[in-house]
Amino acid sequence: MMAWYEDAVFYHMYPIGMTGAPRENREEGVVHRFEELDKWIPHVADMGCTAIYIGPLFESSTHGYDTRDYKTVDRRLGDNEDFKRFVKKAHEAGIKVVVDGVFNHTGREFFAFQDIQKNRENSPYCSWYKGVNFGWNSPYNDGFGYEAWRNCFELVNLNLWEPAVREYLLGVIDFWIDTFDIDGIRLDCADCLEFSFMEEMRRRTQAKKGDFWLMGEVIHGDYSRYIRDGQSMLHSVTNYELHKGLYSGHNDHNYFEIAHTIRREFDENGGIYKGMKLYSFVDNHDVDRIISKINVKEHIYPIYTLLFTLPGIPSVYYGSEWGIEGRKEGGNDNPLRPAAEIEKVLEGQKDSPIMHWFKWLGEMHKTYRECLAYGRYRELLLTNRQYAFARFTDNQALLVAVNNDEQETEVSIPVPFADKVYINLETKEKVPVENGRVQLRIKPAGSILLGINI
Structure with a gap:
């Protein structure tokens, strides 16, 4: 029997951006912006998408990846009851829900880090983070040093070899399954996570929910290391190699690049990822919008055709189905994550040829789901x-x-x-x-x- 994720078409939602929520979390109380996100569900279904990847959702200080509280939905979006309702509505529409799992690091406002700030060497959480050293100092003048993700010191690297950290994070996943009935997790920077931790996560989630999907964000390297036999670790990873080929192969009028990538990855004879289901995309919340990357705007049509029909699990990032523009400005990702009111969009874009093509491809993917999945x-x-x-x-x-x-x-x-x-x-x-x-x-x-x- 085909697992739901093997023939899925994903819709990627970055909720802090799409709701126009403040980029810094200084809210005194909860603001119920999930009411706006609920309105997107019929559109997602109408586009032929069968799963939503939404996140980050954990309570955080700024962009969502500097976690403050793993068991609370970010107050800028709503509360836990709001998200529970969102998942229920999605499920009623036949749509699965996958959330962002940010398990490599926390923000500085996370309780364990604050305990170290307060109690220093006497904190029971000193072993929760990598590189804690009271002989050093941090750029924030904490009076101690620590290892940060890519030297971004607002992101403190967790020590996944510490059993208490593992058990805490696995308990967080249990909580999200039990409380919200989520269907999977996209692991933020999975290429930084310990392999044994991901193996333990697979065993735990498989026992709890048999068709629970684990997908890792991996940019470079051998994707098969993270999937292995398909039974012991992750189900899928992001296919950044194909992502690059899809836009540059059109910009350079060079289909050899795309075909070579597919041959290398999925060829019947010797493809290194043959039989694996990688996560295909043309843009996301971290890279420039596809329409802004291509020299000939009309190339969006064959690009989407290839996204839907080449081997892989296709995903569209909100707004790109009608051609939202967006480029990074230095290190600023905000232009990639604009606010959008779906009711106004659907009125303004009802004649969008890009969106009509995307929807038609969604219908074809559903009709030809067997050959496109397997x-x-x-x-x-x-x-x-x-x-x-x-x-x-x-x-x-x-x-x-x-x-x-x-x-x-x-x-x-x-x-x-x-x-x-x-x-x-x-x-x-x-x-x-x-x-x-x-x-x-x-x-x-x-x-x-x-x-x-x-």
């Missing part, structure tokens, strides 16, 4: 500016062709099943097979999806 990948045609491939199982097959040229082009594509009927899924027209090939005319920055009647 199907083999086979490259059929590759030039700098045209690329075609098939995804297929014994029961279902799809042929995808994309064009990054500014001109309409005609291609002749060898097909995997010469005796089958090919249907253009957009026009519903039959496409004849002649001498084992189909002839297609693809518009500039266009895509064609052919369903194959197995």
